[in-house]
Amino acid sequence: MTTPYVIRRDRQEVESAPALSSVEKAMVVLTELAESGKPQNLRDLTKHTGLAKATVHRLLAMLVAHRMVERIGEHYVPGDYLAGSGKRLDVDYLTLLRRESTPYLMELYKASGHTAVVGALAMKTVHYVNQVYGRYSPRMPERSTGDRLLAEAIGLVLTAYQPGSAGGAAAALGLDEVSKIRGAGIACTEDVSRGVTSVAVPVMTSGVLPMPIALAVCDRAGTVDMVTTAKMLRGAAFELARVLRRCASSAPRRTAG
CATH class of the missing domain: 1.10.10.10 (Winged helix-like DNA-binding domain superfamily/Winged helix DNA-binding domain)
Structure with a gap:
């Protein structure tokens, strides 16, 4: 054998x-x-x-x-x-996202003191493309998949906002949960095993990038002010989306060859 x-x-x-x-x-x-x-x-x-x-x-x-x-x-x-039909990470978009997200993540970290991350969904895996964290704030892994995908706020947001989210990976959430997240435009989770609270919002690039993107902050349970954090995240996500749309639209398109 x-x-x-x-x-x-x-x-x-x-x-x-x-x-x-x-x-x-x-x-x-x-x-x-x-x-x-x-x-x-x-x-x-x-x-x-x-x-x-x-x-x-x-x-x-x-x-x-x-x-x-x-x-x-x-x-x-x-x-x-x-x-297959899944969207994979493209090195050009990866570089673009990491570069353009850095000032917004720095601003979020300085204003809140919480770990600030940007993530993308590719092939049913959340990839934490960039993050800013301090000495005492938690650091996110490079990626999350499987059960971990839906245990974190950023995974919930990315799954709910992926194209065709009425089926596919989002079927694990259920239509009610997808509608709830999309309606609120935000997701919050409490990871009991790690003692970490996370809050995430989508970065609405209007389909000019090949994968869903989201911003999130996370920290020890009980230290995150949801109202203030949500406001900061939405503002940063709006500005980052504007920059990404402009960069993507002005970049030369690759042709198959």
Whole structure:
């Protein structure tokens, strides 16, 4: 019986695993790209998969040729076939969002003292693209998926505002919850396990960006003033959306080739 291969982050463990076939090695690379949720270059993938650099390079060329992986500059992201109908993170939009959100996150943190984050929904995963936090305020993970997706305010907002939210991932919320969040334009959660309160609002880019975006603040339970925080978040989200729409509309469009 073939021993199932489990992706390991430690190179020594990978090298000591049973010999892998070419197909299994390709699956290792695909899984790493899909689960990381962010663009990675050849060096990143070599490090994270534990495979030889030449092997990863050869596999990437094959996967790109079959549209399982897409190359953008020096980085790789899940391709059309791997991503399916889900929207993946695009390195250009990722850079744009991180750059343009920084001053608004800084302003939110300085005004509230709470961790301020911007997140995007891609392939049923919330990616925390940028965040500003202090010494004593909580730091959000790089991404949330599965049960964690709907346990945080930003995940609820992004799910409720994703295109076609009457079905798909938003089916887990229920139409009543989707309507409630959209009607209020805000979501609040209390993570009992972590003792963290979070508040999030959508960044309404009118569809000019390829994924839903939201702003959020979070901090220890009982320290967040909901009324004041909601007002600050809505103001920052409005201004950030305006800037993102302008940047996206003025950026040159990529053509398939």
